[in-house]
Amino acid sequence: MPEEPSFAGKQLHIGRPNIGDRNSLLKRINDIIDRCWLTNNGRYVQEFESRIADLLGVKHCVAICNATIGLEIAIRALNLTGEVIVPSFTFIASAHSLQWQQITPVFCDIDPATHNIDPKKIESLITPHTTAIMGVHLWGRACDVKALAEIASRRGLKLLFDASHAFGCSHDGRMIGGFGNAEVFSFHATKFINSLEGGVVTTNDDELAQKMRLMKNFGFTGYDCVEYIGTNGKMNEISAAMGLTNLESMDEFIQINRDHYELYHEELASIPGLALIDYDINERCNFQYIVVDLDADTVGVTRNAMVEHLYRHGIIARRYFYPGCHRMQPYLRSMPDAGLHLPETERLSERLFCLPTGSAISANDVRTISRLIQNALPLQR
Ligand code: T4K
Numbered sequence: 001m002p003e004e005p006s007f008a009g010k011q012l013h014i015g016r017p018n019i020g021d022r023n024s025l026l027k028r029i030n031d032i033i034d035r036c037w038l039t040n041n042g043r044y045v046q047e048f049e050s051r052i053a054d055l056l057g058v059k060h061c062v063a064i065c066n067a068t069i070g071l072e073i074a075i076r077a078l079n080l081t082g083e084v085i086v087p088s089f090t091f092i093a094s095a096h097s098l099q100w101q102q103i104t105p106v107f108c109d110i111d112p113a114t115h116n117i118d119p120k121k122i123e124s125l126i127t128p129h130t131t132a133i134m135g136v137h138l139w140g141r142a143c144d145v146k147a148l149a150e151i152a153s154r155r156g157l158k159l160l161f162d163a164s165h166a167f168g169c170s171h172d173g174r175m176i177g178g179f180g181n182a183e184v185f186s187f188h189a190t191k192f193i194n195s196l197e198g199g200v201v202t203t204n205d206d207e208l209a210q211k212m213r214l215m216k217n218f219g220f221t222g223y224d225c226v227e228y229i230g231t232n233g234k235m236n237e238i239s240a241a242m243g244l245t246n247l248e249s250m251d252e253f254i255q256i257n258r259d260h261y262e263l264y265h266e267e268l269a270s271i272p273g274l275a276l277i278d279y280d281i282n283e284r285c286n287f288q289y290i291v292v293d294l295d296a297d298t299v300g301v302t303r304n305a306m307v308e309h310l311y312r313h314g315i316i317a318r319r320y321f322y323p324g325c326h327r328m329q330p331y332l333r334s335m336p337d338a339g340l341h342l343p344e345t346e347r348l349s350e351r352l353f354c355l356p357t358g359s360a361i362s363a364n365d366v367r368t369i370s371r372l373i374q375n376a377l378p379l380q381r
Pocket of ligand 1: 093136185186189
């Protein structure tokens with residue numbers, strides 16, 4: 001039996017933050033402290049917004065304290081009500097951002113080839129209460145934007161994208177950020193570019209951008225004057241400093257992710273029944289998720305057993321996005337049979353898991369994790 005690799009107590013987590021140049025970050029933080037301007041549309045937030053708008057080629061970039069609040073603000077600014085069609089195979093925030101505002105998420109199945117919302121399944125879910133479609137560019141791979149835009153325009157629906165995974169990615173040669181009515185990105189600590197917590201909403205719609213700017217600041221249009229119901233969705237200066245610092249290392253982070261992705265590919269290629277999802281290298285990709293599709297019948301080990309095996313050896317892999325939003329509350333209670341209409345969501349949520357990547361791990365770590373996976377296979381023992 002091959003020797004089990006050992007990390008001697010060391011744990012390798014998925015989601016370990018990438019952290020750019022520490023001195024640049026500290027310089028910015030010192031400047032923030034010296035100038036005594038900590039939040040409320042400060043200099044670094046403005047610089048962060050304009051850097052991102054330039055990078056994505058969009059007119060407006062509105063910085064927000066996190067993507068969940070960004071989605072909520074975009075949803076409210078777009079006047080969405082009633083029902084919104086959204087995939088269930090996503091992080092729970094996509095659904096909660098709707099339900100939080102008494103909008104019912106109507107779960108749509110995904111295309112097994114892309115893991116994104118399946119445009120062919122949308123029309124039958126549209127009712128007189130439907131006001132929008134929310135696509136999620138899962139793993140940074142773009143939804144079928146053209147098909148979704150066509151349905152939205154023909155059926156008079158708004159189109160919003162949860163682009164939390166897709167910063168730095170393109171679709172049909174255009175950076176994700178300018179599609180639909182608006183797109184929302186996450187810069188949570190676990191994303192390949194982080195601002196500690198944070199997000200942005202991007203749009204080419206002047207009026208929508210202005211409304212979202214007011215809404216993230218309580219609806220204030222000036223001192224003592226409020227125009228809309230607003231909330232506090234502001235990004236603070238230290239988050240923006242972190243975001244700006246990490247943006248300076250963006251190419252390096254993508255290269256590290258890509259190298260790890262290719263190495264995992266090479267190391268795991270010979271295992272029948274186990275495959276990494278593909279990225280279209282003709283597009284810009286951030287390669288931030290190493291997503292493994294495990295067919296238990298062929299591999300001889302279930303996905304859950306594999307993840308447990310990795311855990312026991314200090315590898316914190318995750319079953320993103322098990323079990324699907326429709327199997328979590330309050331959705332399971334309110335629509336217990338939703339799974340009947342979501343066969344691909346149910347199937348894939350039993351098969352997929354994500355492995356550690358990013359600047360916190362080395363090529364050697366990738367080889368060791370791959371060896372651990374091979375050691376879990378019954379025929380190798
Ligand atoms: N839409 C989609 C499609 C999303 O994926 C997300 C977020 C959102 C919307 C909402 O975006 P935000 O509102 O968060 O901006 C994590 C992240 O917390 C979450 O932001 C992310 N998606 C999701 C995919 O992953 P959990 O529940 O897995 O987090 P947690 O705390 O278990 O952390 C994951 C791993 O990361 C851990 O093993 C440890 C590691 N980690 C985490 C943090 C925070 C670190 O090593 N250092 C850290 O500072 O959701």
